[in-house]
Amino acid sequence: MSTPAIALRNVVRTYPGEPPIAALDRVDLRIDQGEILAIVGPSGSGKSTLLNVMGTLDRPSSGDVLIDGINTRDLSERKLCALRARKLGFVFQSFHLLESARVIDNVANGLIYQGIDRRTRNTRALRALELVGLADRAATKPPKLSGGQRQRVAIARAIVSEPSLILADEPTGNLDSKTSADVLELLHQLNRNQGATIAVITHDLEVASQMQRRVSVRDGRIEPTTSETAA
Amino acid sequence: MATSNPPDASALGRSRLRLADRLRTGLGGLWSRPARTLLTALGIAIGIASMVTVVGISSSSKADLLAELDELGTNLLQIKPGQSLFGDEAKLPTSASTMLGAVATVLDTAGVTTINTDVQRTTHDDSPNGLSVLTSDGDLDRTLQLNIASGRSIDAGNQALPVAVLGAVAAERLAITNTSGGPTVAIAGRKVQVIGILEAHPLHPDIDRSVVIGHSYATTVLGIDAAHTAIYVRVRPSAIEQTRPLLARTANPTSPTEVQVSRPSDALEAQTKVDQNLQNLLLALGGVALLVGGVGIANIMVISVMERRTEIGLRRALGARKGHIRSQFIIEAAALATLGGALGIGSGVAATTLYANSQDWTVSIPGQALAGGIIAALIIGATAGLYPAAKAARLDPADAVRPQS
Numbered sequence: 001m002s003t004p005a006i007a008l009r010n011v012v013r014t015y016p017g018e019p020p021i022a023a024l025d026r027v028d029l030r031i032d033q034g035e036i037l038a039i040v041g042p043s044g045s046g047k048s049t050l051l052n053v054m055g056t057l058d059r060p061s062s063g064d065v066l067i068d069g070i071n072t073r074d075l076s077e078r079k080l081c082a083l084r085a086r087k088l089g090f091v092f093q094s095f096h097l098l099e100s101a102r103v104i105d106n107v108a109n110g111l112i113y114q115g116i117d118r119r120t121r122n123t124r125a126l127r128a129l130e131l132v133g134l135a136d137r138a139a140t141k142p143p144k145l146s147g148g149q150r151q152r153v154a155i156a157r158a159i160v161s162e163p164s165l166i167l168a169d170e171p172t173g174n175l176d177s178k179t180s181a182d183v184l185e186l187l188h189q190l191n192r193n194q195g196a197t198i199a200v201i202t203h204d205l206e207v208a209s210q211m212q213r214r215v216s217v218r219d220g221r222i223e224p225t226t227s228e229t230a231a
Numbered sequence: 232m233a234t235s236n237p238p239d240a241s242a243l244g245r246s247r248l249r250l251a252d253r254l255r256t257g258l259g260g261l262w263s264r265p266a267r268t269l270l271t272a273l274g275i276a277i278g279i280a281s282m283v284t285v286v287g288i289s290s291s292s293k294a295d296l297l298a299e300l301d302e303l304g305t306n307l308l309q310i311k312p313g314q315s316l317f318g319d320e321a322k323l324p325t326s327a328s329t330m331l332g333a334v335a336t337v338l339d340t341a342g343v344t345t346i347n348t349d350v351q352r353t354t355h356d357d358s359p360n361g362l363s364v365l366t367s368d369g370d371l372d373r374t375l376q377l378n379i380a381s382g383r384s385i386d387a388g389n390q391a392l393p394v395a396v397l398g399a400v401a402a403e404r405l406a407i408t409n410t411s412g413g414p415t416v417a418i419a420g421r422k423v424q425v426i427g428i429l430e431a432h433p434l435h436p437d438i439d440r441s442v443v444i445g446h447s448y449a450t451t452v453l454g455i456d457a458a459h460t461a462i463y464v465r466v467r468p469s470a471i472e473q474t475r476p477l478l479a480r481t482a483n484p485t486s487p488t489e490v491q492v493s494r495p496s497d498a499l500e501a502q503t504k505v506d507q508n509l510q511n512l513l514l515a516l517g518g519v520a521l522l523v524g525g526v527g528i529a530n531i532m533v534i535s536v537m538e539r540r541t542e543i544g545l546r547r548a549l550g551a552r553k554g555h556i557r558s559q560f561i562i563e564a565a566a567l568a569t570l571g572g573a574l575g576i577g578s579g580v581a582a583t584t585l586y587a588n589s590q591d592w593t594v595s596i597p598g599q600a601l602a603g604g605i606i607a608a609l610i611i612g613a614t615a616g617l618y619p620a621a622k623a624a625r626l627d628p629a630d631a632v633r634p635q636s
Contacts, residue, residue: 048633057548057629070240078552081246085550094634096545100263112256113550115247157549 003069005033005165005197006054011063013049013220023049024060025220031165036191036198038208041217048169050217051201055088055167056080068164085113089158091168095150097142103153104129104138110160128156131194132186148179155186159196166198172207184210246550253555257562260535261570268567271531274524275571275611276578279604282517283579284586287596289510291587294595299433305496306338306471307375307434310462310482313491321489322458327482328368331462334481336470341374342459343367346419346449350395350442352405354417362401364418365438366446366455374463375435382410382427390445393452395423398439399431405442416442419453434495524571525611532564532619543623544631553624560620561613568612572605579604 006029013024023046031037041047052058053065056072065072067087075083089110097106107125108118116124129135132152142150151171158166168187172180184207190196200211208214216223248256261268310331312321324330328342346364351357369387371377377384385396395416397407407414407425414425423444431439450457462482466474479490536543543556580596587594 052629055548055629057632070243075240078246079240079243081547081550081552082243083240083550084548085246086243088548090545090548090632092545092632094541096541096632098259098263098542101259109546110549112252113246113248113546113552113555115245115249117249118251 002033004030004066005035005068006031006199007064007066008054009064009066011053011060011065013046013053013058014061022220024053027063027220027222029215029222031197031199033164033197034191034195035213036188036196036211037200037213037215038211039199039201039215039217040203040205040208042203045217046220047201047203047217049220051167051169054165054199055090056084081113086161087164089161089163089166091151091154091158091166091171093170093173095142095147095154095174097150097153099142101141102138103134103140103142103145106142106153107156107160110157114161124160125156128160129153131159131190132156146179147175148182151175151179151183152186155183155190159190159194164197166196168198168200170202170204171200172202172204180207246552246555248551248555248558253558254562256559258566260539260559260563261566267531268570271528272567272571272574274527275521275568275608276524276574278517278519278521278524279572279575279608280579280582281520281575282514283576283596283600283604284582285510285513285517286600287579287583287594288586290597290600291583291592291595292590294593298593300496300500305494305500306466306468307495308464308466308471308475308478309493309495310464310478311491311493312460313489315486315489321483321486322456323460323462323490324483324485325457325459328459328462330481330484331464331478334474334477336467336474337464338467339370339374339465340462341367341370342446342462343371343443344446344449344455344458345460346444346453346455348419348453350401350405351417352407354420354422356417360404361440362404363437363441365441365443366449367396367443368446371443371463372429374465375432375438377432377435377438378430380428380430381408382425384427385443385445389426391447391451392445393421393423393448394426394445396427396429396443397425398429398441398443400436400439401442402428418442418444421452521607521611525568525615528564528567528612529615529618531567532560532616533622535563536560536619536623539623540626540631541634543626544628544633547626547628548632556626557620557624560623561616564616564619565609565612568608568615569605571612572608575608576601576604 008027008029011024011027012022014020014022027050039047039050049058053060067083070083072080104122104125107128108121111121111124126135126138129138132155134149134152134156137145172183175183187198187200191198200207202208312323315321328340331337332340344366346366348364350362350364367385369385369390372384397405405416410425410427415422416425449455464478475492478492479487483490546556583596584594
């Protein structure tokens with residue numbers, strides 16, 4: 001059996017308080033390479049904490065997070081940065097594009113902290129833009145793009161480093177339903193054609209319903225996995 | 232553990248940002264807000280401009296004087312009799328000039344004697360004219376680097392003859408413009424022929440106002456005391472400090488305390504330092520402006536860090552280390568200040584040039600002032616960026632990627 005893209009083992013994340021708040025409580029989760037899934041939960045369920053822990057932006061209080069087989073507990077802060085640069089891709093609800101940088105530079109920034117030279121970055125960024133269908137807007141700046149286009153640029157930035165796992169945090173939260181459907185279709189396409197492993201974190205059950213696999217989070221715990229056949 | 236091949240964390244390599252990319256990310260923040268960048272840089276620009284202008288104007292005002300000093304040399308020393316133990320006026324021994332000439336590091340010596348008599352155009356003229364009479368034994372021109380404007384000089388061959396050389400002011404007061412036609416002057420009731428006129432010399436206004444006659448003529452015909460009233464000594468430039476203390480004893484071995492040794496160029500040099508206090512005050516004011524500019528930069532950078540929280544969060548998510556974030560903001564602050572420094576130097580040089588031209592001065596701005604201006608700006612900027620940069624690096628990435636509420 002191949003190494004999972006990410007595996008959480010008995011992960012606990014508590015925040016100090018009286019009494020301490022357990023945002024994540026003994027969470028086990030395994031996502032295999034090439035999977036696409038939804039992590040669903042209402043706000044306050046702990047799904048944001050789960051996203052942070054999966055994305056190594058936050059460390060668990062106890063338990064292990066293995067990304068591509070690497071146990072992040074053993075990693076120094078610096079190594080974690082290197083891991084984020086190479087193994088993880090992020091897509092955010094509000095895109096987080098640099099408004100004054102061209103589209104291609106925004107995408108190429110996905111490689112900048114690997115120390116890759118500019119020409120190589122731009123070549124790879126252009127390829128990523130082709131995959132999201134925006135190669136012709138490479139020289140445009142984000143303010144001239146629609147919301148859907150912006151999110152495509154952000155997705156291109158997440159896939160440009162060919163990470164082991166892409167974490168998409170409410171990727172359609174700022175988009176209308178038609179555009180949302182397009183963006184979700186794009187994620188499915190990337191999963192199918194490029195073999196990208198994608199976890200979509202959402203509170204939107206409609207978005208979740210389009211995924212083969214759904215993981216529900218409630219009160220910091222993963223509820224029994226509901227696996228359905230795709231529509 | 233199910234994995235067959237052990238996970239290799241070392242294969243991750245390092246999170247690194249190329250130098251060019253460091254600069255690009257640092258400068259990117261400035262280009263995106265040009266108006267704010269310019270306004271913030273203005274504080275530093277004003278500080279640097281005022282400092283460059285102060286240094287530039289003061290340096291330009293002295294440039295001509297210092298160039299002259301350089302040309303004249305600062306290796307000329309003057310030996311004069313001081314006072315004896317009892318307060319009487321001392322005298323230099325007649326051998327002093329010869330003794331001084333024998334010192335290894337002395338290049339030239341010239342003894343002069345001031346004669347207490349007046350000099351007139353004709354023998355029956357007696358209006359006071361403030362001129363004095365000096366004797367020369369022939370080495371005066373070379374030692375003092377006097378130039379002849381017209382005619383020739385007193386030398387070993389003619390110093391026993393009734394001939395005179397006029398200083399520039401003396402020639403003017405006696406209304407003698409050149410030596411053609413053999414003009415004469417009257418000294419102590421005797422007619423003396425003018426054989427030369429000297430050019431004016433800024434270090435020796437006393438010579439300018441003098442009529443120089445031969446030492447032998449003065450002692451033999453006019454009967455004045457052979458002891459010199461002053462001896463000029465030209466010393467090897469590298470040996471001034473060693474030589475200077477030796478001169479008094481050499482000139483008068485029996486009572487060296489009765490000898491005064493001075494350096495005429497010191498007076499001129501002192502003149503260039505008169506405005507030093509004012510200059511320091513103005514520089515301090517410029518420094519205050521710089522400091523205020525630096526605080527302004529720190530201020531704007533703190534605001535910029537708050538505004539760009541999500542950018543910082545994004546960069547951390549993309550794999551940036553804390554150090555990368557820190558350097559991005561320090562570079563941004565330093566670049567901001569350097570831009571201000573460059574603007575300041577530009578306007579400082581312009582202001583100096585304008586003022587110097589209006590005063591007919593040679594424009595002179597020391598290179599150190601320009602380099603110092605840029606370096607000071609760079610350091611102030613980087614320092615001003617330290618706190619905001621540390622603040623940016625400390626942001627919790629998980630927190631920073633969330634949209635601000």
